[in-house]
Amino acid sequence: MSKIAIISQPDQGVLIDVGGCASMQEAISHLSSTLQVSSQFWKGVNVALNLGDLELTSAQVAHILALAKGVGVYPYQVFAQRPLTRGALLENGVTLGDGTPMTLPAMTMKVPENPEIEEDWEDESVNISDDEPGVSIFYEPSENQLITDDVTDDLTDRPDGPIDFEPKAQKAPKAAKTEKTPAPSDKKEEVKGPVQAGVMYLRQTLRSGQTVSHQGHIVIIGDVNPGGEVVAEGDITVWGALRGIARAGVGGNNEAEIRALRLQPIQIRIGDAFARSPDRNRLHYDVHNGPETARIVDGKIKVFKFSPQ
C-alpha cells in the first residue's frame, strides 16, 4: 500500500493523508511527487491535509506549505496528532482540524458544516430519483446461497437492537443508481457534482485486513479476499471475486447495490439489510454463478443473475 492516501470527500474536496509516512523526509518526497502529478488537477479543489503522527518543527511545516503553495494548493484544514506539530501549524497560521480526519472502517469523518453545498446536493438527488427507471428487467433471480432469513433475527436478537452506523452528517446520496440509467448525452449534463465525483476507482486486490471506505460508489478492479472489507455509501462494484465483507448504502441508502463477477462474500449489508454466507467454511471458491447483483427487495437482500441485455 502506498504511504500516502488521497481520500475524496464529495462534499468537501480531498483529504491528503501522509500519516502513514515514517519520517518527515518520506512525507515530503511522497507529498511533492503526489502534488506535482498535475497542477491542473488541484485547481479549485478544497484540500485538507492529515499529518498523522509526524513530529514536525515550524520550519518543516513551512516547507510543506510552500510545497503545496507551489502547485496552488492551500489546505483549508490540517490534522495532526503531535502537540509539537500542532504548535508549528498554529505558528504558520494554519487552521487545525479536530481529532483524526477519517477512521476506517466506520465512517467517522469530521464533516465541517457547509450548508450551501448540502442543499445543492439534496435538490439534485431529488431530481435524479424522479427520473429513475425500474431496473429489475435487467436481472433474473439466480440461486445464490446467501442466507438472509435468520440473520435479521440474529441481529435484532442482540440486546441493543440492530446495527447502527454513526449518525451521518448529511443525507445519503439517493442517486445511487445513476450510472445505470441509459444516460442519453443531454441527461449527462444534469448528473454532475458530488454524485459523479464520488466514485472511487481502485485497481488492486483487497487482501485480508485491508479496508476501503468511501462516501460515494466504489469500483474495484480486482478481488476482495476473505477478511477484506469494502464500505460505501453508494454502490459497490467488484470486477473480480467478492469474498470478503461488503457494506453498500451505509447510512441508510436502501437503493444501493452490490455486484461482482463472482459474488461469494462472507457478509453483505445494504442499507439496513444484512445477509451472510452459509455456515460451513468455504473450501472451494471455483464454484460460482457468474456475475451477480445483490439488492434489497421487500426489505431483504436478494441476489440476481446479471445478464447482458
Place this chain on the structure above:
Amino acid sequence: MSGRVIVITSGKGGVGKTTASANIGVALANTGASVCLVDMDIGLRNLDILMGLENRVVYNLVDVVEERCKLRQALVKDKRMPNLSLLPAAQTRDKTAVNAEQMKKLCEELKSMFDFVLVDSPAGIESGFQNAIAGAEEAIVITTPEMSAVRDADRIIGLLEAQKDQITQYRLVLNRLRPKMVANSDMMGVEDVLEILSVKLLGVVPEDEEIIISTNKGEPVSGTDNTRSGLAFRNIARRLRGEEVPFMDLDVKNDTWVTRIVNFFNPVRV
C-alpha cells in the same frame, strides 16, 4: 458472578493456541459453564473461522474498546451452544489498537458476565501478548513436543512467573503428540517436555487429522464424540473445573494384536 479469566498462550506460532482455545471453550460450555472466547490476535484473527462464526461477526473487540458499540453487541453467540460466546478480534487493525489498561477493564467486565473468559493470545512476546495477559489470572501454556516450541514455552513461562502476583496459576497443554514417534525416540515425550519446563500438566492432545476437518467445518472436535483429540480437550475442560481426570493412555508399547482388537471395538480409551 465472578468468572475466571484464563489466557491461552505459547510464544511460538502454529502450535495450536487458537485450536486449543476453541476446543477448550466448546468443552467447557458442554459442561454447562457460560464461556466467552476472546480473540486477542488483532489483525490476524482466526478464532471466528474455527468456530464457524466468521459470517456473523459484525462488531469486534476494538469497536468495544473504542466505544463504537456496546460489549453485548460485539459478542457473537455460538450456533450450537447458547452459553458460549465469541468476542472477535478486529481484522483491519493491529496489535497497537488496544492497550493493557483497556484489556484489564474489558476482562473485568466479561468476568462479571461469564464463568470462564478464555483469552486467545497472539504468538510472540510483544505488546499483543502483554495485552492478552493483562486481564488474566490464570494461564494455559500450549506447546508441541518440538525443541523450538518448548524453548519458546519456557520463555513464556518465565514471563508469566514474573507476573506472579497477577497470574496465580499456569499449566501446560502438550499438543500434537505422536505416540508412535515418541516410542521410536523420534519425538520428545511428555516426560521429556515436563523435565525441561517443570510445570504442572493440564493435558496431552494427540495429533489428529480430525482437527483439520473440524477447522474446515467450523465445528471444534471437542463438541463431537469419537475423536481422540476431542476427548483430550474435554478432559482438559474437566480438569479446569477442578475434576481429577486420569491422563489418556497414549502409550504404544503394548501394541499387540489383542489390544488392537480391543481398541477396534473401543476406539476411544480414557
